[in-house]
Amino acid sequence: MTVEASTVTFPVREYNAAATFTSGQAFRWRWCDNAWIGVIGKHWVRLQADQYSITAQTAEPVADWGWLADYLQLQVDVEDVLRTFPDDEPIRAAVAACRGLRLLRQDPWECLASFILSSTKQISQIQHIISLLCERYGEPLTVPVGQGPVSAFPTAARLAGASEAELRACKMGFRAPYLLAVARRVEGGRIDLERLPAVPFEAARAELMTLPGVGRKIADCVLLFAYGCSKAFPVDVWVAKAIQELYFPRRRVRFSQLHEFAAEHFGPNAGYAQQYLFHYMRSSHPRRVERP
DNA sequence: TACCAGGAGAGCG
DNA sequence: CGCTCTCATGGT
Secondary structure, three states: OEEEOOEEEEEOOOOOHHHHHHOOOOOOOEEOOOOEEEEEOOEEEEEEEOOOEEEEEEOOOOOOOHHHHHHHOOOOOHHHHHHOOOOOHHHHHHHHHOOOOOOOOOOHHHHHHHHHOOOOOOHHHHHHHHHHHHHHHOOEOOOOOOOOOOEOOOOHHHHHOOOHHHHHHHHHHHHHHHHHHHHHHHHOOOOOOOOHHHOOHHHHHHHHOOOOOOOHHHHHHHHHHOOOOOOOOOOOHHHHHHHHHHHOOOOOOOHHHHHHHHHHHOOOOHHHHHHHHHHHHHHHOOOHHHOO
8 A cells, every 4th residue: 555645545456436426325426537526524535446446635644544444445345245145137237237336334424414315306416405515514624726615514513503494495395304303313412323333233223213304214224324234225216116126027015025025135235235226227227317 | 297306204094 | 004195396
């Protein structure tokens, strides 16, 4: 590994950055001048990936790159994950469609807030809402000369002090009272997001689901994308459609049955399988609005 | 115009 | 429990 000033290069095989950053798990990455630009915690980050490595650039000197390796989940061997998938045609097709797709390890509060804002919204619109929210309530960050300004994701404390009308002005509509209530519960210590990793899976999900605006799907997204519970299997309209069409053609299956099937069929890394299916369905049934 | 988007919550029989 | 409706906003 080579480090000079604010850049670092990690050797890594089979990391499909494009699929990873556009597959609807994180919402702040932009493709700009042949690189991915985003924000991780309080760091502005620019990433370039090739077949054998990922090179990262930050705006300020970094002594320890552990936070970045953790976010990108560089220690994960994709082949190990794929070996746990069921050997069936739908999974083979989904994996073939987005080789090297990874799951990121995101900050719990940012992930929770982002997915509260995601309900019944297209990914491009979620990105827009979050962009407005960060611009208006996030702490401005140091950025290299020539780069546009960016801000950190707003803290729960900051949003807890906002009004519902102010949040609605960020285009989030009926999700505003949900986000506000959850920000106030987190800020008031009535839910401790740092403690959840120590809680058994089902109990952690149940606790997340006590939050207003957080049902089974969003709770599973947070467990998967923030806490690394790789068996969590969020079922949204796309994944429901995927399982319906690929595994139960011409037989109507209820929503609860989709969960039961997923839990027993996809194995210990069901969440990874879910992400491959999601990205596969979206890229094989493209909507113009999603791919400019 | 009607319909949909990485849902959740409330009301109904 | 299982179904339906509504919520806010922007796009096709």
